[in-house]
């Protein structure tokens with residue numbers, strides 16, 4: 001069985017490792033644009049200088065997996081074409097290219113490794129008293145604003161977004177806002193319409209929907225939206241957001257040799273998260289094990305337990321959820337939540353490396 005895994009994030013790495021352990025005869029090639037496994041959920045730490053997000057990919061992969069550094073340009077009929085002109089044939093492919101960002105002009109996005117590197121360098125060069133603006137009221141924006149405020153109390157940090165922490169319960173949302181306030185991160189409940197040019201490389205004026213404006217020495221785009229267009233370019237059926245449409249077994253509805261997992265898969269009821277990507281990856285690997293044994297795959301079902309958000313290194317909020325991801329009233333905060341969040345973050349990397357059945 002020849003298997004090509006496209007994308008070495010949480011989903012691709014877990015699936016490749018699980019399959020390698022379960023099917024010794026599988027010839028697995030992992031394609032990654034860089035020689036590192038990037039812990040995307042630690043990119044805000046990487047930017048603020050409070051943690052590292054890159055681990056050599058070789059140390060994450062089972063010894064039988066062949067790593068190929070490159071980017072897949074197109075998936076064809078049982079073959080993938082790479083940007084270096086090469087191609088690799090497959091019996092099965094795992095499409096795990098994650099999600100991407102479309103930043104507003106004159107902002108630096110936090111959601112990819114390359115842009116996080118730029119943001120880290122720009123932040124490190126800011127003098128005391130400078131203003132950092134983080135755009136995006138979702139978990140990525142909140143975590144980024146809190147991390148920067150905690151690491152650089154000498155800066156003025158502003159988080160701009162509508163419905164900040166909107167996916168949390170009322171009480172958890174208030175707790176998140178209180179945590180941001182404690183870190184002196186100002187929350188501006190508004191929409192950014194434009195960032196116009198300023199004098200310096202990253203300096204600009206942030207214009208808000210309400211008509212207000214202020215200058216910002218560095219503006220970070222913390223909205224994760226969209227999907228790499230590989231599925232679209234390859235002629236696979238996608239939803240309006242560009243995610244590949246899958247059947248109940250996580251196979252592309254256009255080509256049942258291609259399993260789609262993680263942020264780039266359009267799975268009803270699923271949100272982009274490690275908590276989504278890792279069980280999908282485990283499931284897809286199990287499906288390939290069954291196919292290798294001449295059995296039929298089992299359908300996948302999505303389930304959730306919590307949403308965790310860090311507020312710097314000393315505070316966090318963990319919102320407990322029902323199986324269908326609707327929020328419960330209960331949540332944890334403070335030291336207990338810091339431990340839970342760290343277990344979840346470290347655990348996501350650990351399961352990617354070990355490839356358990358989850």
Ligand SMILES: Cc1cc2nc3c(=O)[nH]c(=O)nc-3n(C[C@H](O)[C@H](O)[C@H](O)COP(=O)(O)OP(=O)(O)OC[C@H]3O[C@@H](n4cnc5c(N)ncnc54)[C@H](O)[C@@H]3O)c2cc1C
Nearest residue numbers: 007009010011040041071072097098111262263272273274
């Ligand atoms: C700052 C931040 C904080 C977050 N915090 C949390 C959190 O606390 N909890 C949580 O559950 N989720 C969190 N998320 C979301 C989480 O990171 C994603 O849901 C998760 O990474 C999805 O895993 P994945 O394997 O689908 O994609 P990714 O981890 O994004 O991996 C996809 C990989 O595919 C590669 N790739 C893309 N195109 C190609 C191509 N054409 N060829 C080859 N390779 C390609 C990419 O470079 C990338 O390495 C956070 C995200 C960000 C940005």
